[in-house]
Amino acid sequence: MLDELRARVLAANLALPENHLVKLTWGNVSGVDREAGMIAIKASGVSYAAMTTDDVVLVSLDTGEVVHGDRRPSTDTPTHLVLYREFQSVGGIVHTHSTWATAWAQANREIPLLGTTHADLTADPIPLARALTSAEVADGYEEATGRILIEAVDGRPDERPCALVPGHGVFCWGPTPHRAVENAVTVEEVARLALLTTVLDPKARPLDDVVRDKHHERKHGPHSYYGQP
Amino acid sequence: MLDELRARVLAANLALPENHLVKLTWGNVSGVDREAGMIAIKASGVSYAAMTTDDVVLVSLDTGEVVHGDRRPSTDTPTHLVLYREFQSVGGIVHTHSTWATAWAQANREIPLLGTTHADLTADPIPLARALTSAEVADGYEEATGRILIEAVDGRPDERPCALVPGHGVFCWGPTPHRAVENAVTVEEVARLALLTTVLDPKARPLDDVVRDKHHERKHGPHSYYGQP
Amino acid sequence: MLDELRARVLAANLALPENHLVKLTWGNVSGVDREAGMIAIKASGVSYAAMTTDDVVLVSLDTGEVVHGDRRPSTDTPTHLVLYREFQSVGGIVHTHSTWATAWAQANREIPLLGTTHADLTADPIPLARALTSAEVADGYEEATGRILIEAVDGRPDERPCALVPGHGVFCWGPTPHRAVENAVTVEEVARLALLTTVLDPKARPLDDVVRDKHHERKHGPHSYYGQP
Amino acid sequence: MLDELRARVLAANLALPENHLVKLTWGNVSGVDREAGMIAIKASGVSYAAMTTDDVVLVSLDTGEVVHGDRRPSTDTPTHLVLYREFQSVGGIVHTHSTWATAWAQANREIPLLGTTHADLTADPIPLARALTSAEVADGYEEATGRILIEAVDGRPDERPCALVPGHGVFCWGPTPHRAVENAVTVEEVARLALLTTVLDPKARPLDDVVRDKHHERKHGPHSYYGQP
Numbered sequence: 001m002l003d004e005l006r007a008r009v010l011a012a013n014l015a016l017p018e019n020h021l022v023k024l025t026w027g028n029v030s031g032v033d034r035e036a037g038m039i040a041i042k043a044s045g046v047s048y049a050a051m052t053t054d055d056v057v058l059v060s061l062d063t064g065e066v067v068h069g070d071r072r073p074s075t076d077t078p079t080h081l082v083l084y085r086e087f088q089s090v091g092g093i094v095h096t097h098s099t100w101a102t103a104w105a106q107a108n109r110e111i112p113l114l115g116t117t118h119a120d121l122t123a124d125p126i127p128l129a130r131a132l133t134s135a136e137v138a139d140g141y142e143e144a145t146g147r148i149l150i151e152a153v154d155g156r157p158d159e160r161p162c163a164l165v166p167g168h169g170v171f172c173w174g175p176t177p178h179r180a181v182e183n184a185v186t187v188e189e190v191a192r193l194a195l196l197t198t199v200l201d202p203k204a205r206p207l208d209d210v211v212r213d214k215h216h217e218r219k220h221g222p223h224s225y226y227g228q229p
Numbered sequence: 230m231l232d233e234l235r236a237r238v239l240a241a242n243l244a245l246p247e248n249h250l251v252k253l254t255w256g257n258v259s260g261v262d263r264e265a266g267m268i269a270i271k272a273s274g275v276s277y278a279a280m281t282t283d284d285v286v287l288v289s290l291d292t293g294e295v296v297h298g299d300r301r302p303s304t305d306t307p308t309h310l311v312l313y314r315e316f317q318s319v320g321g322i323v324h325t326h327s328t329w330a331t332a333w334a335q336a337n338r339e340i341p342l343l344g345t346t347h348a349d350l351t352a353d354p355i356p357l358a359r360a361l362t363s364a365e366v367a368d369g370y371e372e373a374t375g376r377i378l379i380e381a382v383d384g385r386p387d388e389r390p391c392a393l394v395p396g397h398g399v400f401c402w403g404p405t406p407h408r409a410v411e412n413a414v415t416v417e418e419v420a421r422l423a424l425l426t427t428v429l430d431p432k433a434r435p436l437d438d439v440v441r442d443k444h445h446e447r448k449h450g451p452h453s454y455y456g457q458p
Numbered sequence: 459m460l461d462e463l464r465a466r467v468l469a470a471n472l473a474l475p476e477n478h479l480v481k482l483t484w485g486n487v488s489g490v491d492r493e494a495g496m497i498a499i500k501a502s503g504v505s506y507a508a509m510t511t512d513d514v515v516l517v518s519l520d521t522g523e524v525v526h527g528d529r530r531p532s533t534d535t536p537t538h539l540v541l542y543r544e545f546q547s548v549g550g551i552v553h554t555h556s557t558w559a560t561a562w563a564q565a566n567r568e569i570p571l572l573g574t575t576h577a578d579l580t581a582d583p584i585p586l587a588r589a590l591t592s593a594e595v596a597d598g599y600e601e602a603t604g605r606i607l608i609e610a611v612d613g614r615p616d617e618r619p620c621a622l623v624p625g626h627g628v629f630c631w632g633p634t635p636h637r638a639v640e641n642a643v644t645v646e647e648v649a650r651l652a653l654l655t656t657v658l659d660p661k662a663r664p665l666d667d668v669v670r671d672k673h674h675e676r677k678h679g680p681h682s683y684y685g686q687p
Numbered sequence: 688m689l690d691e692l693r694a695r696v697l698a699a700n701l702a703l704p705e706n707h708l709v710k711l712t713w714g715n716v717s718g719v720d721r722e723a724g725m726i727a728i729k730a731s732g733v734s735y736a737a738m739t740t741d742d743v744v745l746v747s748l749d750t751g752e753v754v755h756g757d758r759r760p761s762t763d764t765p766t767h768l769v770l771y772r773e774f775q776s777v778g779g780i781v782h783t784h785s786t787w788a789t790a791w792a793q794a795n796r797e798i799p800l801l802g803t804t805h806a807d808l809t810a811d812p813i814p815l816a817r818a819l820t821s822a823e824v825a826d827g828y829e830e831a832t833g834r835i836l837i838e839a840v841d842g843r844p845d846e847r848p849c850a851l852v853p854g855h856g857v858f859c860w861g862p863t864p865h866r867a868v869e870n871a872v873t874v875e876e877v878a879r880l881a882l883l884t885t886v887l888d889p890k891a892r893p894l895d896d897v898v899r900d901k902h903h904e905r906k907h908g909p910h911s912y913y914g915q916p
Contacts, residue, residue: 023872023873023876024869024872024873025914026804043915044912044913044914044915045913045914045915046915071915072912072914072915072916075905075912075913097802097803097804097880099876099879099880099883100883102802102804102880103880103883103884103886103887104887105802106801106802106880106881106884106891106894107884107887107888107891108888108891108892109887109888114335114396115326115331115334115335115396115397115398116326116396116397116398117255117326117331117398131895132897132898134897137895137897137898137901138897138901141901141905167801167802167803167894167895167898168802168803168898169802169803169804182253185252185253186252186253189252189326189328192328193326193328193331193332193335194335195883195886195887196328196329196332196424197332197335197336198886198887199332199424199427199428199886200332200333200336200338200424200427201336201337201338204335204336204337205337207335207396208360208366208396210361210363210366210367211361211366211396211397214366214367214370218304218370225273225301225304226273226274226304227254227273227274227301228272228273228274228275228300228301229301343564343625344555344560344563344564344625344626344627345555345625345626345627346484346555346560346627411482414481414482415481415482418481418555418557421557422555422557422560422561422564423564425557425558425561425653426561426564426565428561428653428656428657429561429562429565429567429653429656430565430566430567433564433565433566434566436564436625437589437595437625439590439592439595439596440590440595440625440626443595443596443599447533447599454502454530454533455502455503455533456483456502456503456530457501457502457503457504457529457530458530572793572854573784573789573792573793573854573855573856574784574854574855574856575713575784575789575856640711643710643711644710644711647710647786650786651784651786651789651790651793652793654786654787654790654882655790655793655794657790657882657885657886658790658791658794658796658882658885659794659795659796662793662794662795663795665793665854666818666824666854668819668821668824668825669819669824669854669855672824672825672828676762676828683731683759683762684731684732684762685712685731685732685759686730686731686732686733686758686759687759
């Protein structure tokens, strides 16, 4: 089971450069096995080009200690752990500095809901977490980053699968590592569409509520008819 | 015949990611066999990477029922059917959220005719369909999308091969699925050129009518001399 | 000799999609053999993916008639011929609608000389040809396009290797088809740099004359020390 | 030893087109062997596609004379030499006209520190060197370029691994040629993020100092915990 988790987390990490979401060693994906009480996460600062399952570290969900692997886990591991403990439905988490999403994060703006591509992902704007206080940065920076993400999505990770950290980048999650990466791909394109729309019209209006809800419901609602049964 | 149609529709769908017009499972291409009274269309929510002819579904042009294939057709199938029934000369239809065209759709602006690349495609701006009413969204959303596209091109699909749906994306058509995809490639580049031109000059003037007509006529007119005889 | 010319012109045409300067069948490269009085040019409307030397047509420099090949030459052939007849030092010509250069052409603006990348290509702005008159468009459109390009570079093709046609695209030339393509690659990047610079500062000042001349001279002057002897 | 240096410098040069930092023959990477008193640098004006170690020239750190190789070294060699003589900790240097960094250089603006991606590279803005005087351009242009870079980073190459030359491009350095290229990749993405942020908010505020210092310290400080021990 844990070998399979590590293989899936490896594949999800490799999907980041394939989808042009990361450069060099930036970004990380994790997955959780709740029965085993363990998460698997990319090692810190390793290159995607030569990455193997040896670069996927097992960490205790409870204590945060490395359980398997010779490498240091991602420096962002405490953020992932905080999110997994709070978001019981989440099976995978992705963090990137993907270009267009990060531009919104650096501009300290949430991503407005301007089209159906966005509505297919979530019925809300992509929220911008609040700034960390100096005390939070000084002591337990990575854990605090997890807490402001939980605040930003109002504790509703299924309805809000992505959030921006101001001046930093984006976190996404989903039921599996693979689905979390799909959300990261989507939010990056949504961010790009929104920025280009803003260039054409700085006061672009949000998508009509009825169209927004229609798109969201046909993909995610109880009577969804998108995809295969 | 229908096997060949499905193969062509498969190839046209695979051309979407090759031309960077779609991400993940977004977008769809269909083709029609008017003698058989059948359209072939991509299944809903399937990945391009592993797509085979099994993911191309045959649907009755008349009733909209699935005639062949185990999969659900694209959720946009009713839009395609409405267009095929109205546009007798059309043999293939493409829908994408391609980035630059969608930016114009999200900004609720038609794409102005600013250059000869655009004039080679059509002698008119790329029209923006009107917004759907709440009633249209609530009941028969996809069919209504077809109807506003017909309105947007004023019933002239040969002269106006593409149109934007506000807040959503773009539809293109042509005599074959392959030609419809070529129009989708072209409108995306036309949208990109127009947006970058607008950055340089927000009040950029339309192309001179005489140059516009010259380009359009040398490619599409009765005395066309572009391409091979 | 003519076989070699056709092979070189084929290779130069294939370099256009490799360098992301064209989509579909757009763009064309030609080369000249002045002794034979012949130019070789891409056939009209053929796809780059399957292009062979059969798609490179030989045309008389003097009469404009097809001398070898079953295909129609590019519709822009008369423009190329006018330029070859006037520019005796030129051995190859490229026409594209490459994205960033075309944005300047559609905005009806010359490309200002904002940096050393530009100065390495030419010591002048990339000129914008004047608009064609209605009479010129109506009768001999493609020849007239050649004439406004000659005007735009003031008859100095070696100092001014590229020029924009308003609302249309860019033409470049050089001593060989290969060098003409290098100029087309360079002008596209110069156009992109200038547009992004303009986004940061709409009133960006031209490069200092002394730096401009230094860069241009070290690459093209009589005491050039760039490249291999 | 020198063979290995040349092989490393070759690999670092080849990484430039792989990372989309150069076009045609532009850009260059060098490395130094301080014991041997020698630098290895790309030959001037050679193509990346066919580059071999024969295109990597050995030059005396002391005299600037070519010690090994048939080719002329990069025209920017004197700039590299000036930097190596001053920056004792530096083992590799890269020069490019990478698109987004060069846009800032052409706009004559330093790159403001707007996010953690930037802070992971350096705790300061990416400085813009002062303009060269006419006298400096006329006599010893390339050496003078080295001197203004030293001024721009205030003699602290470890804290400031990159600097812009106005109207020109960017230089980066690091302990090895490979690390210098990583810095060039990073500064290009930082420049892109900053430009897109500026489009969204022309008055975007710099990153909070406490977050900036936290990121910089966790990667580069004495108690760094990023990467593998």
